[in-house]
Every structure is written in C-alpha cells, then in structure tokens.
Amino acid sequence: MSRTNTIAIIGAGKAGKSLLTILLQIPGIHVKYMCDSDPQAPGLLLAKRNDVIIQQDPKSEEILNDPEIDMIFEVTGSEDVFDYLQNNKRPSCNIMNASMAKVIFFLLNSQQEVAKELREYKLKLAERVIERTDELEIVNKELKNQIEIQRSLNDKLQEINNEKTKYLLNATHQLKAPFAAIQSYVDILIEGYTDNLSDKVLSIMKKIKSRCVLLSTLIRRMLELANLNSAVEENIIMKNQNLNDIVRKVINSESGIVEKRNIAIEFTAKEDDNSIICNGEQIETLIQILVDNAINYSYDDSEIEITIDRDSSDRIIFSVKDYGIGIEEKDLRSIFKEYFRSYKAVEKYDNGTGLGLAIARRIARLHQSDVLVDSIPGKGSTFMVPFSGH
Amino acid sequence: MSNIYIVDDDKDIIDAVSMVLESKGHKIGFQTNPEDLVENIIKYKADLVILDVIFPEEDDAGFKMARKLRHNETTKNIPLLMLSAINEKGQYAGTFSNKDRDDVYLPVDQFLEKPIAPQKLISVVSDMLK
Numbered sequence: 021m022s023r024t025n026t027i028a029i030i031g032a033g034k035a036g037k038s039l040l041t042i043l044l045q046i047p048g049i050h051v052k053y054m055c056d057s058d059p060q061a062p063g064l065l066l067a068k069r070n071d072v073i074i075q076q077d078p079k080s081e082e083i084l085n086d087p088e089i090d091m092i093f094e095v096t097g098s099e100d101v102f103d104y105l106q107n108n109k110r111p112s113c114n115i116m117n118a119s120m121a122k123v124i125f126f127l128l129n130s131q132q133e134v135a136k137e138l139r140e141y142k143l144k145l146a147e148r149v150i151e152r153t154d155e156l157e158i159v160n161k162e163l164k165n166q167i168e169i170q171r172s173l174n175d176k177l178q179e180i181n182n183e184k185t186k187y188l189l190n191a192t193h194q195l196k197a198p199f200a201a202i203q204s205y206v207d208i209l210i211e212g213y214t215d216n217l218s219d220k221v222l223s224i225m226k227k228i229k230s231r232c233v234l235l236s237t238l239i240r241r242m243l244e245l246a247n248l249n250s251a252v253e254e255n256i257i258m259k260n261q262n263l264n265d266i267v268r269k270v271i272n273s274e275s276g277i278v279e280k281r282n283i284a285i286e287f288t289a290k291e292d293d294n295s296i297i298c299n300g301e302q303i304e305t306l307i308q309i310l311v312d313n314a315i316n317y318s319y320d321d322s323e324i325e326i327t328i329d330r331d332s333s334d335r336i337i338f339s340v341k342d343y344g345i346g347i348e349e350k351d352l353r354s355i356f357k358e359y360f361r362s363y364k365a366v367e368k369y370d371n372g373t374g375l376g377l378a379i380a381r382r383i384a385r386l387h388q389s390d391v392l393v394d395s396i397p398g399k400g401s402t403f404m405v406p407f408s409g410h
Numbered sequence: 411m412s413n414i415y416i417v418d419d420d421k422d423i424i425d426a427v428s429m430v431l432e433s434k435g436h437k438i439g440f441q442t443n444p445e446d447l448v449e450n451i452i453k454y455k456a457d458l459v460i461l462d463v464i465f466p467e468e469d470d471a472g473f474k475m476a477r478k479l480r481h482n483e484t485t486k487n488i489p490l491l492m493l494s495a496i497n498e499k500g501q502y503a504g505t506f507s508n509k510d511r512d513d514v515y516l517p518v519d520q521f522l523e524k525p526i527a528p529q530k531l532i533s534v535v536s537d538m539l540k
C-alpha cells in the first residue's frame with residue numbers, strides 16, 4: 021500500500037462501514053471525513069465515535085477543496101457521484117471506486133502491510149534484548165512498550181483478517197447464489213420435471229450444466245486462492261489432527277465418481293496415528309486436490325495408491341500415485357502456476373481450472389512443507405507432501 | 411403428501427424447489443423474507459420447513475428463524491432443512507456441530523448446499539418426513 025495518509029470515505033453503508041473499520045486499524049492512516057446523505061447510515065455512528073468529520077452532501081465542496089486529502093473512497097455505488105468527484109477533485113488527490121472486488125484487494129493489502137509491521141516489531145524486539153542486556157531497567161521498560169505495541173498490532177491484524185473473511189464470503193455468496201438458481205433450473209429440465217426434451221436439446225442442456233459446474237468451481241477456487249495468498253501465518257488456526265482421518269474422509273467423498281469409472285483407490289498407512297499440527301480444513305483441501313487430480317488424469321479401470329509413510333528422519337510423508345497420463349518433463353515446473361493446464365490434461369478432462377496445484381502448494385508452504393512431483397509421461401504420476409510438524 | 415414451507419429471498423430457488431417437490435405431490439407455501447414466519451407456518455400447518463441462510467438485510471437471518479421456530483411450542487418439532495449457497499465448511503463451520511452451546515448450536519435437522527440436485531432433495535425431504 022502506498023503511503024496514503026488522509027482519507028475521505030463517501031458512502032456510509034455496509035461497504036463504507038467495513039472500509040472505515042479497517043482504515044481505523046491501519047497505522048499512519050487518518051480518516052478525516054465520512055459522508056452520506058442518509059443520516060441513519062450504519063457507518064456514520066462509527067465515524068462519530070472516532071472523531072471523523074461527518075458530511076451530508078456526497079459531492080461536498082469542503083472535501084474536494086481540502087488540500088490534506090490524499091485519497092477518496094467512493095462506495096455509494098452511484099456512477100454520477102463517482103464521475104462528479106473524479107472531475108472535481110484536486111489533481112494530487114486519488115480516488116477509488118471501491119467495488120466489492122477492490123475493497124477485497126484493498127483489505128488483502130492492508131492485512132499484509134500490518135503483518136509486515138508486526139514482523140518488524142518482533143525483530144526489533146529481539147535486537148533490543150541482545151544489544152542492551154547491561155541496562156536492565158531501561159530494557160525492561162522498553163520491552164513492556166514494545167510488547168504493548170506488538171499486542172495491539174496483533175489485535176489489528178486479527179480484526180482486518182475477520183473483516184476480509186467476511187468480505188470474501190460475501191463475495192462468494194453473491195457470485196454463487198445466482199448460479200445456484202441457474203443450475204437448479206438446468207437440472208429440472210435435464211431430469212424431466214417439465215416436458216420431455218428432444219435428444220438434441222438434452223445434449224445442449226448437459227453442456228450448459230457442465231459449464232455451470234466448471235464456473236462455480238472456478239469461483240470457489242479463485243476466492244480460495246485469494247484468501248490463502250493473503251493469509252498470514254499468525255492468523256491460521258493450527259490443531260493436532262490425524263492425517264489418516266482426513267485421507268479417509270476425502271476418499272469417501274470420491275466414491276461416486278470412482279465407482280463410475282471403475283478406479284480402485286488403495287490407502288495404506290504404516291502407523292495408525294499420523295498426527296500433525298495443521299489447519300484441518302486446509303489440509304483436507306490439499307489432499308482433495310491431489311486425489312481429484314489423480315482421478316481426473318487416470319484411465320478408467322486403473323488403480324490409485326495413497327500412502328502415509330515415515331522417512332528416516334521421522335517425517336510423515338503423504339503421497340498419491342496414479343497410473344494415468346503422466347506429466348511431460350517440460351511441464352513439470354509449469355503445473356504449479358495459476359491457470360496452467362497441459363494440452364493432454366485438457367483432452368483427458370475438460371472441466372479443470374488450473375488452480376488446484378497452485379492452491380495445494382500454497383497450503384503446503386503455509387505448513388512449512390511443499391508439494392513434490394515425480395512423473396513418467398504416459399505411465400503415471402506421484403505427488404508427495406512431507407510433514408515434519410508432529 | 412405433505413405441506414412444505416419455503417423461506418428464501420430468491421424467488422427462482424423457491425420456483426425450482428417447488429417444481430421438484432410438487433412432482434411428488436407435496437403442497438408448497440413460501441415467503442421471501444423473515445417476517446411473521448412463526449405465525450405463517452402455524453397457519454399453513456407445515457410438515458417441514460426449508461430455510462435459506464443469507465438474506466439481503468441480514469447474513470444470518472436463516473439461523474435466527476431456525477431458533478425462533480425451535481423456541482415456539484407449536485413449531486419446535488417441525489423438521490427443518492437448511493439450504494445455502496455457502497457451505498458448511500465455510501463461514502458457519504462448527505455452527506452445526508457444537509451442541510453444547512445454545513448460542514452457536516443450530517438445531518436444524520439437515521443442511522444442503524445449493525445448488526441442490528433434484529433427486530437428492532427428494533430423498534432428503536422424504537427421509538425427513540418419515
């Protein structure tokens with residue numbers, strides 16, 4: 021985030037209020053004005069409590085002429101207001117039309133900014149302790165100060181994270197809800213709840229359905245990745261969980277497709293207890309992605325071997341081996357890139373998003389691990405994730 | 411043949427669910443906002459209620475409605491089916507499983523993520539009506 025200092029928010033509805041909540045948390049930012057023609061707007065109360073100047077007119081001259089203002093957020097959703105502000109602001113003042121997407125990205129950035137600051141404070145703290153062990157009393161006082169600052173930064177981070185999660189969920193819902201309606205109607209037509217369809221119409225309806233499924237996976241994956249990319253390790257809830265249980269759950273969820281294509285999934289775990297400290301939901305997503313890929317890129321009537329093993333340094337190694345299309349040498353580096361899909365993969369399975377492995381690798385790295393791959397084109401692939409945190 | 415009552419802000423979802431359930435001979439009543447829900451359901455003599463979660467003015471309106479129904483003597487035993495575009499793994503993770511805390515425990519009988527496949531809806535509803 022650039023060093024924007026003084027800000028005006030036009031619009032005090034839900035979006036404006038969220039934005040204000042965040043901005044109030046960020047060090048070095050001062051929200052000077054908040055503006056809404058509706059005196060009951062939810063953001064105004066919060067503004068009042070934080071000594072933000074309240075204005076009624078969204079095209080307020082006072083705001084436009086105030087030389088202190090570096091940035092105006094327009095969140096009324098009115099194009100007319102945005103155009104007016106755009107045309108009448110001072111040249112040095114930036115304006116952002118904060119649509120949902122932009123607010124999300126803004127929140128993601130601010131979260132990273134605060135996380136960075138937090139890390140810097142932690143470093144400083146460590147240096148102080150080493151530098152001045154002789155001046156105990158002074159050090160003690162400073163320590164207390166630093167700890168206080170660190171704690172408040174931590175709180176801020178948590179609050180930003182909560183607000184961001186709320187926004188992402190909101191966006192997910194806004195995008196998914198209309199789709200759900202479309203998909204339900206398509207299902208109703210395909211399954212003959214209205215009239216019987218001709219074969220031609222039916223085959224087109226099925227194509228529509230498959231595109232709907234792809235699009236909703238894509239939406240979910242994109243938001244998942246945005247969420248993970250902005251995730252700060254301090255915010256992730258880690259618990260002790262048995263990998264065996266997570267794997268079994270994932271395998272169960274695949275029973276339908278596996279039966280249809282006559283693929284046998286074999287799971288072997290050397291130990292009954294393969295517990296690691298992890299975020300269970302994230303690890304489930306990671307395993308789901310690798311198992312999904314193994315299924316999608318396998319031939320019918322083949323086998324998939326999932327194992328959880330220990331290596332010589334007692335790390336827990338999760339691996340998925342398939343006997344499918346395999347990956348060419350030249351593609352091995354690209355497969356982890358967002359949206360990359362090999363031609364062969366598209367041919368085999370046309371409902372992919374190219375986001376799975378990017379998400380899987382990000383999750384692995386948040387757990388101090390990585391996704392490793394070994395493959396022979398035309399013969400099959402093995403994906404592995406080593407875990408040391410147990 | 412049962413009376414099924416749907417509350418969803420999306421008229422198209424109500425339409426789609428109705429088409430599917432009417433094909434099995436059920437009668438459908440509905441409303442698109444949380445107003446007077448308990449009264450309406452009593453009047454309608456609902457055998458099963460289908461609730462959406464997120465409504466335009468309130469992100470958890472569906473949860474509040476579920477609690478209201480559970481706290482009313484006449485409606486507390488009516489089976490509740492919750493439908494949402496947001497799945498159980500997301501925002502409301504844990505909400506369905508924490509039976510020790512009344513404030514976060516949601517007493518619905520079933521939860522399905524939208525879009526719901528017609529066959530699945532029919533089988534879940536018929537199980538719940540048993």
Ligand SMILES: Nc1ncnc2c1ncn2[C@@H]1O[C@H](COP(=O)(O)OP(=O)(O)O)[C@@H](O)[C@H]1O
Nearest residue numbers: 313317346355361362365372373374375376377
């Ligand atoms: N088990 C596998 N066998 C063969 N190719 C794979 C396998 N897993 C991943 N790939 C390759 O990596 C690419 C990216 O995978 P991924 O990110 O999961 O996206 P998607 O599967 O949606 O294409 C795939 O398109 C495919 O080319």
Ligand SMILES: [Mg+2]
Nearest residue numbers: 419462464465
């Ligand atoms: Mg809704």
